[in-house]
Amino acid sequence: MSAVLELSQHDDVVRLRMWTRRSAAVGYDVSAYLVRGILVDTGFRHVTRDLRAALTTLRPRGVIVTHWHEDHAGNAPALAMSGVAMWLAGHTERKLRERQQVKLYRHIVWGRPDALRGAVTPFDPAPLQVVATPGHSVDHHVVFDAGTGTLFSGDLWLGIRVKVVGASENPYEIVKSLSRAIALEPHRMFDAHRGLVADPVTALAAKRSWLQDNIGAVERELDAGTREREIVKRVLGGEERTAIFSEGEYSRRNFVRTVAANRSR
Numbered sequence: 001m002s003a004v005l006e007l008s009q010h011d012d013v014v015r016l017r018m019w020t021r022r023s024a025a026v027g028y029d030v031s032a033y034l035v036r037g038i039l040v041d042t043g044f045r046h047v048t049r050d051l052r053a054a055l056t057t058l059r060p061r062g063v064i065v066t067h068w069h070e071d072h073a074g075n076a077p078a079l080a081m082s083g084v085a086m087w088l089a090g091h092t093e094r095k096l097r098e099r100q101q102v103k104l105y106r107h108i109v110w111g112r113p114d115a116l117r118g119a120v121t122p123f124d125p126a127p128l129q130v131v132a133t134p135g136h137s138v139d140h141h142v143v144f145d146a147g148t149g150t151l152f153s154g155d156l157w158l159g160i161r162v163k164v165v166g167a168s169e170n171p172y173e174i175v176k177s178l179s180r181a182i183a184l185e186p187h188r189m190f191d192a193h194r195g196l197v198a199d200p201v202t203a204l205a206a207k208r209s210w211l212q213d214n215i216g217a218v219e220r221e222l223d224a225g226t227r228e229r230e231i232v233k234r235v236l237g238g239e240e241r242t243a244i245f246s247e248g249e250y251s252r253r254n255f256v257r258t259v260a261a262n263r264s265r
Contacts, residue, residue, distance in 0.1 A: 002020060002021045003018065003019070003020045003044075003046040003047040003050065004018065004019055004020070004047075004050075005017070005018050005043070005047050005050035005051060005054060006018075007054060010190075010196060012035060012036075012148065013033055013034065013035045013150065013190065014033065014034040014035075014058065015031050015032075015033055015190070015195065015196075016031060016032040016033070016034065016039075016043065016051070016054060017029055017030075017031045017195070018030055018031065018032070018043045018044065018047045018050075018051075020046055020047075020109060020110075022108055022109055023109045023110070026109075026245065028109060028193070029193065030043060030044065030071040030072070030110075030192055030193055031043075031190070031191075031192055031193070031195060032051075032072075033152055033190050034058055034060060035128070035145060035150065035152070036127065036128060036145065037059075037060055037061045037062075038060055038061060038062050038063070038064060038125055038128055039055070039058070039060040039062070039063045039064070040063075040064050040066065040143050040152045040154075041063075041064070041065060041066055041072045041073070041154070041192065042063060042065065042072065042073060042074060042075035042076045042079060043071070043072075043074060043075055044070055044071045044074035044075070044109075044110035044111055045070065045074040045075060045078075045110065045111030045112065045113050045114075046074075046110060046111040047074075047075070048074075048075050048078055051075055052078075055079075055084075060084070061085065061123065062084070062085040062086060062087065062123035062125060063076070063079055063084055063085070063086045063087070064086075064087045064125055064128070064130060064141075064143055065086065065087070065088050065089075065092055066140060066141050066142065066143065066152075066154035066155070066192070067089075067092060067136070067137045067139045067140040067141065067154060067155065068091070068092045068095035068096055068100070068137065068139055069137060069155070070100075070102060070106060070110045070111065070112060070113050071110045071192075072154065072155070072192065073092065073096055073113060074110055074111060074113045075113070076088070076096060076113070076116065077096060077113055077114045077115060077116040077117065078114065080116060080118070080120050080121070081117065081118065083121060084121070085121040085122065085123035086120050086121065086122070086123070087122065087123060087125050087130060088120060089132075089139045089141060091138055091139035092139045093116065093120065095139070096113065096115070096116035097115060097116045097117070098115070099112075099113070099114065099115035099116075100112075100113075103246065103247055103249055104247075105245060105246055105247065125143075127145065127146065127147055128143050128144065128145055129143070129144045129145075129146060130142075130143055131143075131144055131180060131181070131184070132177075132180075133154075133156050133177035133178075133180055133181060134170070134173045134177060135156075135169060135170050135171065135172075135173035135174030135175075135176070135177045136154075136155045136156060136166070136169055136174060137155075137168070137169075140154060140155065140156065140177070141154065142154055142156055142177075142181055144184050144186065146184075148187070148188065149185070149186050149187030149188060150186060150187070150188045150189070150190070151181060151184060151186035151188070151189040151190070151200055152189075152190050152192075153181065153189055153190065153191050153192070153197075153200075153204075154192050155192055155193070156174070156177055156178065156181060157178075157181075157189070157191050157194070157197065157203065157204060157207055158191065158192075158193060158194065159194060159207070160203065160206045160207045160210055161210055162207075163214075163236045163237070163240075163252045163255060164240065164242050164243075164250050164251060164252055164254070164255070165250065165251075165252075165254045165255045165258055166249060166250050166254060167248070167249055167250075167254050167257070167258075169254070169258055170258060170262045171211055171215055171255070171258055171259060171262065172215070172262050172263070173262075174211060175208055175211050175212060175215070178204050178205075178207055178208040178211070179208065181204050182201055182204045182205055182208070185201060186200045186201065187200070188200065189203065189204075214235060214236070214255070215259055217235045218231055218235055218255065218256055218259045218260075219259060219263060221234065221235060222256075222259070222260055222263075228253060228256050228257070229253075231256045232252050232253050232255075232256055235256075236252040236255060236256075237252075238252070239251060239252050239253060240252060
């Protein structure tokens, strides 16, 4: 599997941008970030060799894993096995120890991580703050550097008008988590898939507003008894090819389904 790891410097932050030829063909890459000697996320398994080589020079004192998805935690088991200290939420650690099954397209693009085995060496990530921001996943966290006002947003933001969502996402929780991130008043934000984001408070607030508007629109259609397929068309402009590529795991239809599933909770 041909994979690429590209390093770039943004003042005090090093971006480790990773992709495969297959992921690039469909517009996907993912980034980890090094700040204050701490690596935020580990990238995916297909880039393990290149990541190890980069870390021999970068020499992080520890790793924070924002959530268990394989494009973020794919190298956590290998790094933990080699003795790298790690901050993991309990749910994240359990998921990694179970070695999650992933659909074929995810295995091809990112690779399926090995199971996390043995003890994990913990560390205190201070002065970085790790803030729970569930919604994209139950265990999702962002990382905030209060000293520089820098937010590492993981998969919380991803863009303003993101109509495709995962089958297990909770849009109501994402709205709350966006508010939690806005309250930090970041001056700078690094997104796991979009890189450096200008004016993060405005970007986060715009995402929250768009989500709230579209959640409301879906709710009204559900109350009117509109069929799922028609709601996707009316509110979200119809389905897109991601639904086919991901075997329905990520789709606009899931936006409607996750609203229906979580609205009364």
